[in-house]
Amino acid sequence: MTAPRVTGKTQLVGLFGWPVEHTLSPPMHNAAFADRGLDWLYVPLPTPPERLADAVRGVAAAGFRGFNVTIPHKEAVMAHLDEITPEARAIGAVNTVVVTQGRLTGHNTDVDGFVMPTTTEAHVDLGGKVAALIGAGGAARAIASGCLRMGVGRLVLTDIDAPKAEALRGDLEPLRGDARIEVLPAGSDALCEAVGTAALVANATPVGMHGPDDSPIDVAWLPEGVVVFEAIYTQPRTALMRAAEERGGKAIHGLRMLLHQGVRAFALWTGMEPDVGLMERALEEARR
DSSP: OOOOOOOTTOEEEEEEESSOTTOOHHHHHHHHHHHTTOOEEEEEEEOOGGGHHHHHHHHHHTTOOEEEEOTTOTTGGGGGOSEEOHHHHHHTOOOEEEEETTEEEEEOOHHHHHHHIIIIISOOOOBTOEEEEEOOSHHHHHHHHHHHHTTBSEEEEEOSSHHHHHHHHHHTGGGOTTOEEEEOOTTOHHHHHHHTTOSEEEEOSSTTSSOTTOOSSOGGGOOTTOEEEEOOOSSSSOHHHHHHHHTTOEEEOHHHHHHHHHHHHHHHHHSSOOOHHHHHHHHHHHHO
16 A cells, blocks of 8 residues: 655544554554545654553644544543543443534544444344343443444343442443343353343453453353454454354444544545445455
């Protein structure tokens, strides 16, 4: 892929995270900018948690047009923004920030990153059904919101940090509607039973990111025909994804979430719709 051309007029966007070495977002967005004839550049911004406030102020002062936010900053960044959309506020996490005349507005495009591939590609219908969500961080908050948007009947939450899962349940109350939301202990028999009845199981933890045989739950718990949504995108297939496919179900790769949240972020920053197919090809090429 041709390197982006940088000029004195180049507009900057980037990604806050710690670490960010694994990110595939720069080639995806830079390909889309070039395709639309935009003199924009997307750069990684490795930011340790203790420097987040300084970094946010710095990019705003330096004239950045916006930035993405990934682990572990999606919740902490909210304290440093001027405005947060109602949806992102209800979710309790921000992954995309738009900078307009120095004002920073937080959005959550991860919800689109979950809902779009789940409904339009895997054709999942969660209406009145059970979904089990492993993890309670920023990505989990978006996935939970997406499940509620899709009309889930029972949403089961779990995390090794139980108070974190309880906090997520409380924050989801304004979005709950008729859904039943429960927190179950990680590794418990109750969680095993719930997963066994689930139409969808989503992993929003880092487990499996570095070890393709690692899984956040016992894969034997998965029922026949289950759909697994895997937020991890650094592995071709995680153990959880392979187990779902072996049981006649479907597995949605984390790259689909990365793609569709990126499509929405691109539109928020530029006011233009990107070529989704081109962004997808750029992701696939970068992953090889």
